[in-house]
Amino acid sequence: MRKLNIPLVDLKAQFKYLKNEINIVIQSVINDSSFILGKYVEEFEQNFAKFCNSKYCVAVGNGTDALTIALKCCGIGKNDEVIVPANTFIATSEAVTLCGAKPIFVDVDPNFYLINLDDASRKITKRTKAIIVVHLYGQPANMQKIVNFAKAHNLKIIQDCAQSHGAKFNNQHLVEFGDVCCYSFFPGKNLGAFGDAGAIVTNDEELATKCKMFRNHGRLDKYDHLFEGTNSRMDGLQGAILNVKLKYLEEWNDKRRNNAYLYNKLFEEVSEVVTPTEQQESFHVYHLYVIRSSRRKELTNFLSECGITTGIHYPIALPFLKAYSYMGHKKEDFPVAFKLQNEILSLPMYPELKENQIKYIVGTIKKFYKKRSFYL
Numbered sequence: 001m002r003k004l005n006i007p008l009v010d011l012k013a014q015f016k017y018l019k020n021e022i023n024i025v026i027q028s029v030i031n032d033s034s035f036i037l038g039k040y041v042e043e044f045e046q047n048f049a050k051f052c053n054s055k056y057c058v059a060v061g062n063g064t065d066a067l068t069i070a071l072k073c074c075g076i077g078k079n080d081e082v083i084v085p086a087n088t089f090i091a092t093s094e095a096v097t098l099c100g101a102k103p104i105f106v107d108v109d110p111n112f113y114l115i116n117l118d119d120a121s122r123k124i125t126k127r128t129k130a131i132i133v134v135h136l137y138g139q140p141a142n143m144q145k146i147v148n149f150a151k152a153h154n155l156k157i158i159q160d161c162a163q164s165h166g167a168k169f170n171n172q173h174l175v176e177f178g179d180v181c182c183y184s185f186f187p188g189k190n191l192g193a194f195g196d197a198g199a200i201v202t203n204d205e206e207l208a209t210k211c212k213m214f215r216n217h218g219r220l221d222k223y224d225h226l227f228e229g230t231n232s233r234m235d236g237l238q239g240a241i242l243n244v245k246l247k248y249l250e251e252w253n254d255k256r257r258n259n260a261y262l263y264n265k266l267f268e269e270v271s272e273v274v275t276p277t278e279q280q281e282s283f284h285v286y287h288l289y290v291i292r293s294s295r296r297k298e299l300t301n302f303l304s305e306c307g308i309t310t311g312i313h314y315p316i317a318l319p320f321l322k323a324y325s326y327m328g329h330k331k332e333d334f335p336v337a338f339k340l341q342n343e344i345l346s347l348p349m350y351p352e353l354k355e356n357q358i359k360y361i362v363g364t365i366k367k368f369y370k371k372r373s374f375y376l
C-alpha cells in the first residue's frame, strides 16, 4: 500500500469547495460593518431554527455559553444538582458549575456510550433539577426514555447537541423532546464556524426571550438592563459563514453516514476491533467514528507511522479528571466509562473523506493485527 497522510478532520478540503461563496459573504459583512449580531446573525437564527424544526434560535458566542445560558435561564442555580454523563467533553459539566449548581456524574451504557438512566435513577436527590443529555459522537440518546425519566422526576431536559447537528430520534428532531437544545459551531463540528460560535434552540418563547436578553447583558434597550447577563453574542462573520455552510449540512451528514457504513463493512473482517453500534431509532450523524481496541496505544502509534491521525474522545472520563478530584470518585463508580477511556479511538471522519482513504485506514489496521499475531 502506498503511504497516505490522512488527518482526523480536514477543514481545508471543505473550504476548497466553498471558497468563492464564503469570500463573497465575508466581504458583505465587512462592507455593512455588521460585526456583532445584526442581520447576518438574525438570518442564521431563522435558518437554523427552521433546520431544527424549532420556533426559536438564539445565536451565542460558543457551545459552552449555550449550555450555561440555557441552564441559567431554566432557573438552575445554587444548591441545585444536574445529572451529566461521565463520558463527554468538560464543557457539559463546566456549564453546570458556572451556574453555581453541582454536576452529578452518571455512567454510560456499554453499547452506545450514552447516558445510563439506571445509574441516573440511583443518583436522584431532592436537589436534582435537570438532566443534560449528550448526543455523543452524533448519536442521539433514547429521547423517549429520557422524556419519561424527566417527567417522573420533574427535571428539565437540556440537550447537549454540540456533536449532533441534524441528528434525529424516531424520525423527530431533537428539540421536539426536551426544553432546550444547545449547539456548538466550533470549526471541526458537523456545522462549524470560522472561530467560536454556538446556539440555543427551543420551542419555548419565554425561555428564548430570556436567553436572548441574557447573551446581551440582560438588555431591554441599549443602556436599560432588566437583569445581569453576559456578553455572548455571535459575530456577524460567523453568522454569514454558517448561513452558507448550513445549506450543505444534510448532504455532509449523509456523506458522514456513508463513510461510517463503509468503515463498518470493511471492519467485518477485523474481529479485534469493536465498531460503533447504532440504536434502531437513531439518525446518527457521525460527528466522530469511534472504534474500540484493547491494544489502543500500539495501534495508534502504528497508524501514526503510516500517516493516519487519530483522536481519543475522551482519554479521561469526567469523574476522573483532576478538575473533579474533590468529588473523590473511584473507577468502580463508573466501570463502563473507565473501560471506554482506555479503549476508544476516533478514526478520521469528515464528509470529504474518500473511499480509497477509508480502505487505506482499515487496511493499515488489518496489517497491524496481522503483524501482531505473527510475532505472538
Ligand SMILES: Cc1ncc(COP(=O)(O)O)c(C=O)c1O
Residues within 6 Å of the ligand: 062, 063, 064, 065, 088, 089, 091, 092, 134, 160, 162, 163, 183, 184, 185, 186, 196, 197, 198
Ligand atoms: C459534547 C460537547 N459539549 C460542549 C462543547 C462546547 O462547545 P464549545 O467548544 O463551542 O464551547 C463541545 C465542543 O467541543 C462538545 O463536544
